[in-house]
Amino acid sequence: MAKIRVTVWGENIHEHTHKAVKKVYPKGMHTCIADGLNEATDIKAITATLQQPEHGLTEKVLANTDVLTWWGHMGHHLVEDVIVSRVQRRVLEGMGLIVLHSGHYSKIFKRMMGTTCSLCWREAAEKERIWVCNPTHPITKGIDRFIEIPHTEMYGEPFGIPVPEEQIFITWFEGGEVFRSGNVWKRGNGKIFYFEPGHETFPIYFQKEIKLVLKNAVRYVCQQSIWKDGCPMITAEQTREKIGKK
Amino acid sequence: MAKIRVTVWGENIHEHTHKAVKKVYPKGMHTCIADGLNEATDIKAITATLQQPEHGLTEKVLANTDVLTWWGHMGHHLVEDVIVSRVQRRVLEGMGLIVLHSGHYSKIFKRMMGTTCSLCWREAAEKERIWVCNPTHPITKGIDRFIEIPHTEMYGEPFGIPVPEEQIFITWFEGGEVFRSGNVWKRGNGKIFYFEPGHETFPIYFQKEIKLVLKNAVRYVCQQSIWKDGCPMITAEQTREKIGKK
Amino acid sequence: MAKIRVTVWGENIHEHTHKAVKKVYPKGMHTCIADGLNEATDIKAITATLQQPEHGLTEKVLANTDVLTWWGHMGHHLVEDVIVSRVQRRVLEGMGLIVLHSGHYSKIFKRMMGTTCSLCWREAAEKERIWVCNPTHPITKGIDRFIEIPHTEMYGEPFGIPVPEEQIFITWFEGGEVFRSGNVWKRGNGKIFYFEPGHETFPIYFQKEIKLVLKNAVRYVCQQSIWKDGCPMITAEQTREKIGKK
Amino acid sequence: MAKIRVTVWGENIHEHTHKAVKKVYPKGMHTCIADGLNEATDIKAITATLQQPEHGLTEKVLANTDVLTWWGHMGHHLVEDVIVSRVQRRVLEGMGLIVLHSGHYSKIFKRMMGTTCSLCWREAAEKERIWVCNPTHPITKGIDRFIEIPHTEMYGEPFGIPVPEEQIFITWFEGGEVFRSGNVWKRGNGKIFYFEPGHETFPIYFQKEIKLVLKNAVRYVCQQSIWKDGCPMITAEQTREKIGKK
Numbered sequence: 005m006a007k008i009r010v011t012v013w014g015e016n017i018h019e020h021t022h023k024a025v026k027k028v029y030p031k032g033m034h035t036c037i038a039d040g041l042n043e044a045t046d047i048k049a050i051t052a053t054l055q056q057p058e059h060g061l062t063e064k065v066l067a068n069t070d071v072l073t074w075w076g077h078m079g080h081h082l083v084e085d086v087i088v089s090r091v092q093r094r095v096l097e098g099m100g101l102i103v104l105h106s107g108h109y110s111k112i113f114k115r116m117m118g119t120t121c122s123l124c125w126r127e128a129a130e131k132e133r134i135w136v137c138n139p140t141h142p143i144t145k146g147i148d149r150f151i152e153i154p155h156t157e158m159y160g161e162p163f164g165i166p167v168p169e170e171q172i173f174i175t176w177f178e179g180g181e182v183f184r185s186g187n188v189w190k191r192g193n194g195k196i197f198y199f200e201p202g203h204e205t206f207p208i209y210f211q212k213e214i215k216l217v218l219k220n221a222v223r224y225v226c227q228q229s230i231w232k233d234g235c236p237m238i239t240a241e242q243t244r245e246k247i248g249k250k
Numbered sequence: 251m252a253k254i255r256v257t258v259w260g261e262n263i264h265e266h267t268h269k270a271v272k273k274v275y276p277k278g279m280h281t282c283i284a285d286g287l288n289e290a291t292d293i294k295a296i297t298a299t300l301q302q303p304e305h306g307l308t309e310k311v312l313a314n315t316d317v318l319t320w321w322g323h324m325g326h327h328l329v330e331d332v333i334v335s336r337v338q339r340r341v342l343e344g345m346g347l348i349v350l351h352s353g354h355y356s357k358i359f360k361r362m363m364g365t366t367c368s369l370c371w372r373e374a375a376e377k378e379r380i381w382v383c384n385p386t387h388p389i390t391k392g393i394d395r396f397i398e399i400p401h402t403e404m405y406g407e408p409f410g411i412p413v414p415e416e417q418i419f420i421t422w423f424e425g426g427e428v429f430r431s432g433n434v435w436k437r438g439n440g441k442i443f444y445f446e447p448g449h450e451t452f453p454i455y456f457q458k459e460i461k462l463v464l465k466n467a468v469r470y471v472c473q474q475s476i477w478k479d480g481c482p483m484i485t486a487e488q489t490r491e492k493i494g495k496k
Numbered sequence: 497m498a499k500i501r502v503t504v505w506g507e508n509i510h511e512h513t514h515k516a517v518k519k520v521y522p523k524g525m526h527t528c529i530a531d532g533l534n535e536a537t538d539i540k541a542i543t544a545t546l547q548q549p550e551h552g553l554t555e556k557v558l559a560n561t562d563v564l565t566w567w568g569h570m571g572h573h574l575v576e577d578v579i580v581s582r583v584q585r586r587v588l589e590g591m592g593l594i595v596l597h598s599g600h601y602s603k604i605f606k607r608m609m610g611t612t613c614s615l616c617w618r619e620a621a622e623k624e625r626i627w628v629c630n631p632t633h634p635i636t637k638g639i640d641r642f643i644e645i646p647h648t649e650m651y652g653e654p655f656g657i658p659v660p661e662e663q664i665f666i667t668w669f670e671g672g673e674v675f676r677s678g679n680v681w682k683r684g685n686g687k688i689f690y691f692e693p694g695h696e697t698f699p700i701y702f703q704k705e706i707k708l709v710l711k712n713a714v715r716y717v718c719q720q721s722i723w724k725d726g727c728p729m730i731t732a733e734q735t736r737e738k739i740g741k742k
Numbered sequence: 743m744a745k746i747r748v749t750v751w752g753e754n755i756h757e758h759t760h761k762a763v764k765k766v767y768p769k770g771m772h773t774c775i776a777d778g779l780n781e782a783t784d785i786k787a788i789t790a791t792l793q794q795p796e797h798g799l800t801e802k803v804l805a806n807t808d809v810l811t812w813w814g815h816m817g818h819h820l821v822e823d824v825i826v827s828r829v830q831r832r833v834l835e836g837m838g839l840i841v842l843h844s845g846h847y848s849k850i851f852k853r854m855m856g857t858t859c860s861l862c863w864r865e866a867a868e869k870e871r872i873w874v875c876n877p878t879h880p881i882t883k884g885i886d887r888f889i890e891i892p893h894t895e896m897y898g899e900p901f902g903i904p905v906p907e908e909q910i911f912i913t914w915f916e917g918g919e920v921f922r923s924g925n926v927w928k929r930g931n932g933k934i935f936y937f938e939p940g941h942e943t944f945p946i947y948f949q950k951e952i953k954l955v956l957k958n959a960v961r962y963v964c965q966q967s968i969w970k971d972g973c974p975m976i977t978a979e980q981t982r983e984k985i986g987k988k
Binding site: 376 | 588601610611614615616617618621623656658659661670671672681684726727728732735739740
């Protein structure tokens, strides 16, 4: 069986400008995420970054991508609108999209949601506990009742999103907040999964359970079919019923 | 303008069998809830209890009820199925239903949801913080970012419900759990609001913000119209298009 | 790979009491449906009927069923409540459920939906055209823009169901009505698909496209996991955060 | 009580370039729609058009608009992106949005939905019958089982939208198609209603039932509150729980 082709997109800025991030992710967050996915025998993950021509997301790359993961933060505004539109079109055709952490404010996520995607936040290296709301969902396979992350940034409600079609995870934060941290929507033929963990200064993408959720999610949002969009005029020949004379 | 007619249903057992409950709610939880609602000039709340004939929910009472609130716990099994069916029929016609706390396991809530409605729980008098997910929803009017309840029972995820159509509140618990504590669904013409606070040994229904949410919720689930259910056969006369000879 | 184990439940009354039905389905509708499913190499379908002990739905049969299909009409009231509860529990655990045609008024469908499930209807042997709303959904795989059924019973809106989580098909009727004819919901861990075609006096379950949709639907509602329901008390040992003294 | 302030936006091109349209709507479609709304004593509708400075949708106009209705067709590409963003922001704050007919392809509707919003179509002056799916919904108040429009353009499934949160109407077309013709979504604090009727060459906005639906819809999508969006950092002072030393 063919492997699921994943493109792991990384903004790839913090890793070069913040020592703390470089220390945690010396090869870049995108490489770490791709390495985690490539542990699975049914997944083949490659990477693409902001700095590459067309941000690494050429028509050809996207045509050969079943699932795209997106991590961005300080460079959201540097992503060209034409590339965002190209990604959106592919999602609507059926490419899966996994949006990570600060990607909540990426152009592509806001484009798919239509909403502000805002939240509240705090950096205090606090503990996070991610609760499973949907115990037998394919995305939670192999996860027990919760995942604990020892140190992370807090993201809190209200989260400015359309009501999720599937509520997979909700997070408890040490400082007293909660957050809808794993949410699924379908847009066109594409499935979208937002997953909150992943602050750049902590080794969250090295954590075993997080890597497992990402593998599960890749399998879940991967579609086998493509919607050929159009706005066809139905001709007299295609019309199934006789229309009375007007 | 006519007042909204609310019937506050109470199981009314703990108040007579548990000293601690009697002390907190000497007139019964149902009376306390009704008193809170009656603070509003646009609401007229009465009470009904398990012990009354037909559990106080006669055809006449329900016909004159715009919104029914439900608190039950140890006596769920004592509620007659015929009364549950009667309440369900009225909800589907358009009566609002507010299910409180341990009412998650009531016959009527399970009937409306079709699911297990299970959860996990702990009694440790811990703190609860109820976060607003939907800041301008009519149910959260007048509530700031959250409500704190100093001592309560914990209800935790996974909550065995259909995915809520509106996510109003999510709760943080001191012991480390989270819970979807304010959820809206529509069933038939009736709106249903589940609201988690309300453990019997704490004076939660006396708390100002809880009383405010209940008033808001009564207004939100109150409908003005009735769905006259039926399964009509469409006669030749009612058929709008000519059907070819068969 | 193990085959998907389907139990095709049939009321099996019309076939014995109505000559027209017996003529179309001499071996029973359930056998016809099962035969269609068994054309697929990944499906193993057996049948069960109302007249068998426990309606053929013993604990053992259900424990070995991945997907249950349900066709009933004049005998809905003859199905024992205890069996309905057993089926419901299995659906909530993860067994798929496909409800066919007049099964809209079955005890199990009303139990899962919580609503009236009513509609309007007409028997005039009219034409039905089932439109695909979700062109790349797994259930519509291999179906072009629509399916036409030359002669059928009309089922019309309003259909008294909760809002579908996925809208797969909508039907056009010759006499002028429309109907949400393919709808998906999730309840607990079980996926439910309602599919409208299938009036007993027409050979609809012999039609190629209908058989294809049923195969697709079996694969779609089949789950691999089981939700072990419970309402566990969380002990001090299981509590993740220290709770302040009270 | 203050009136609901509606701004009826019209593209206002066909009325000047197509004689047939000018004949049906000599004062413009927008004026006709506004006149219909102004029949209600609780609504005050004004108009705005593409040709005005800022398309008539200045910050001030939008700040004083409770509900915006949108009809556009051949000039979608002429609407400035900055105005689209301004309208979107106001919808997310709580302004209601009613998108009409060919507005399905407007920038603002595609922006709010995140999807292609495509459909299939035919101009054959055929009959349309709009069925009520939600009989006691505020939008269908005063409408019986259906509305008939004698001559219209056909819009058919698949309609490239996110699954509607409320299914109000589904349409039957003489030529054999169906369409989800009345759909509600919530985005941010704004309610959005898409309503399919309204082809420019027919006097559809003069039709009594269509005017009634539009009045009902204005009342339904009108919100009383505003979501002040932000992405606040939670300070130590605002943090409700003590976070352990890191």
